[in-house]
Amino acid sequence: MSELLELTVAQAARGIANGEIAPDEYFEAWRMAAATDDLNAYLWRAEDGVGAEGPLAGVPVAVKDIFCTEGMPTTAGSRILEAYVPPYTSTAVRHLREAGAGVLGKTNMDEFAMGSSNENSAYGPVLNPWDRGRVPGGSSGGSAAVVAGGLAPCAIGTDTGGSIRQPASLCGIVGMKPTYGAISRYGMIAFASSLDQCGPLTRDVTDAALLLGAMEGRDPCDSTSVGIEGGVELPSREGLEGVRFAVPAELAHDAIEPGVRTVFEETLKTIERLGGEISEVPLPHAEHGISAYYVIAPAEASSNLARYDGVRYGMRVEGGGDLIEMYESTRAEGFGDEVKRRIMLGTYALSSGYYEAYYGRAQKVRTKIAADFDAAFAQFDFVVTPTSPSVAFKLGEKTDDPLAMYMNDFFTVPMPLAGIPAISIPAGLATPEGGGPRLPVGFQIAAPAFAEQRLLDAAYALEQGIGFDAKPGGDD
């Protein structure tokens, strides 16, 4: 049975398609594995199996607990949705099911996807399988940890400012944020509507392509969805001959850990070895990405989270008995500190008299960041950066310093602001500052909007060139 768990999703799907593997046996093997979760990565696990038709027949998928799943609890990592069971299923999960996949479980996450360490979950932090004293990243920390920790063959998450790519990087797996609009947001609990996008967290680039292909598409339930024209094929590119990569000129950012910088530079050499070209490109506004992001995302969140008022579903605390007290008590008890912090930030940013100075100006910065990327892609095929400035940090290390926590998103925030796709692939291991066992480092590649196929092809070629095969608890 255990050799089933060694297979990538693409390998298993091939085995199931040609009858070598029984789909329910495959699902059951993973169900047993998921049951051993000692990372606090799952909030809910499936009792039984899946359908047997389609390209993903029998494939278990771990689903971030931000996707509504009819009949299964969906909490978004929040106390306010404890015991909430949605009456409908998100389009992304429905598409996976239609391809034959099944929900293996719902994964832990930062409350309402607000966080970079998974320490903001109302249900406790997720532990990093490489070092249980460290965070898995966030907000899709549970989805990253189950794939890295051998508790699921693949997972899906959401990325608003880096919430797929950063935990993928910290857990040594592949994580991809597609173009805004590639996958329907219907049924994905909204954090920041103009930034949120669903994407895969997988062992390798091929599996990411497989899941993306199953999930993308225009959805009549999401006016902002468009899908990916021509769909997604499994990548097969060899080498990177003539492919032009650009490194942001402003990257000399002293917050990058030396170990991360070393892996990044080695990866650039690997690209050159594969025939690719490396240049520098100015992205002058990217450094304002964090500021713009931490206005726009909280502003939208303050509105999106206002519906959790205790009236129709979820938690209700009556308070003194009148309506306002009920609202206040419910939200005071239901939301955690980081969520409250962002609701207050966002409410302030949208208030009359402050709107232009904050929200209006942040939108202008956003437009300029997008223009920077447009200019870069006129000259180059891809922009590359480290995914995260550091390897996985210790639990509790940054919880008292929100600004330090926010800086984790430095490299991942500009892409959702520009709406473009980006992927993080494991590029090597580095010793954390302060010592300890070596930990994974992610390499981020960003592409123009809807260039997912080119992005996957290049990432696949680079993945072959890097040959990353380290595992948690391995020989290091």
Add this chain to the structure above:
Amino acid sequence: MSSELEAVIGLEIHVQLSTRTKMFCGCELSFGDEPNVHTCPVCLAHPGVLPVPNEEAIRYALKIGMALECEIAPRSIFHRKNYFYPDNPKAYQISQYDIPLAVDGRLGDIRIHRAHLEEDAAKMIHVGDSGRIHGSGASLVDFNRGGTPLVEVVTEPDLRSAAEAAEWARLLRETVRQLDVSDVNMEEGSLRVDANVSVRPSGSEELGTKTELKNMNSFRFLERGVEAELQRQRELIEAGGTVEQETLHFDPSDGTLTSLRSKEEAHDYRYFPEPDLVPLAPTEEMLREARESLPELPAARIERYEEQMGLEAEPAKFLASDPGLGGYFEEACRVAGAEVGPGGGGVEPRVVANWITGDLTATLRQRGDEEDFADPTVSAEDLAALVLMVTEKKISHGSGKAVLAALVVEGGDPAAIVEREGLAQISDAGELESIVAAAVEANPEAAEQIKAGNQKAIGAIVGAVMKETKGRADGGEVNRLILEQLGD
């Protein structure tokens, strides 16, 4: 002094569209169904749901915008209007803010500031005595109405009296009714009117501080509410006070105005562009279809009746208010060959109009009938024949009324009724002369008074002649003969 303070009134009208489904989800619209049967995850604002605009609602809104002669925005934007209340499940209403669907129009003499699309709130039912959420034992929410498409029409502050405001609101209702996009029923809430009211010294261009009167559910209450508020403001200013900006509720049962909230309590709605929706960009096809589907609307019809058919303002307005009535009037004119001006020789449209607005309407109303001119008891042809007989003096006006009354009751051919009832006018001059002579003789007192110059006294003798002839005499001719015989 109060006459020197001019009223300045603007209206905000919410029109519920009669689309099949709600504005942003597939739930059917309903009125009077069991509570909470027309709901889904979207209109209950479950986590993760997204709005999808109703294309039919957009088409309806385009018709309203065009009927109000507005400019249609090529790309209008939906915003979120954020506030907490149980009837607002998302805690924001999706509405249009700085770039609405339609701007700068007019209806009649009143300019339209804007018309935009939004969604309706759910309905609250407060259990307990007060009828308001404060102090009620419990509050229930019925989400059937939540998400119903609304068009909000906002006028410029061009109205100058409560009566004008009510009359203009009626014209708007009639206009929207004829577009067939709403039930426009004020009692059921498919048409809701708020008024912004202020006063200022006559001749001033500046606007005074306004108050907002909420949700008056009939035109009569609108007029009374605005009147009451104008009076309150005038008295306040005359007493040396100043008007405070606030939102008021008018209670028609006792005519009182109560403050709902002051300026300080006003919400900060934190408007921002709705990120779940793309800009609303109507296609050429949608614009063309809306344009071509517009019927001739009351305002245009009133203008045509006045300018081309020579009607006075009142009958023009009355006849144009209903397409069935207008069609009836125009058909009767056509059959009667009615033309404007002395050149026409025959009957003028205004005479036909008078018969309809006067005698026919009165007769129908007396009978307690719905004035349904799309299916009238008296056909346009018969009415035209009747009007022609009177105009050509074949029967007297009084006989005409009698024929009309008979037509309303039993129908039939007007000429046959005239024949049967012996109503044909007395055309034999000698016969009429002798009847007049007899009447003069029988009323010596009146005759003396007329001779003495009291023209009013002639009525008694005319009455006697009419009685004798059973109304078959021409009144003008009888007058002439009486004066002739009295040697005038």
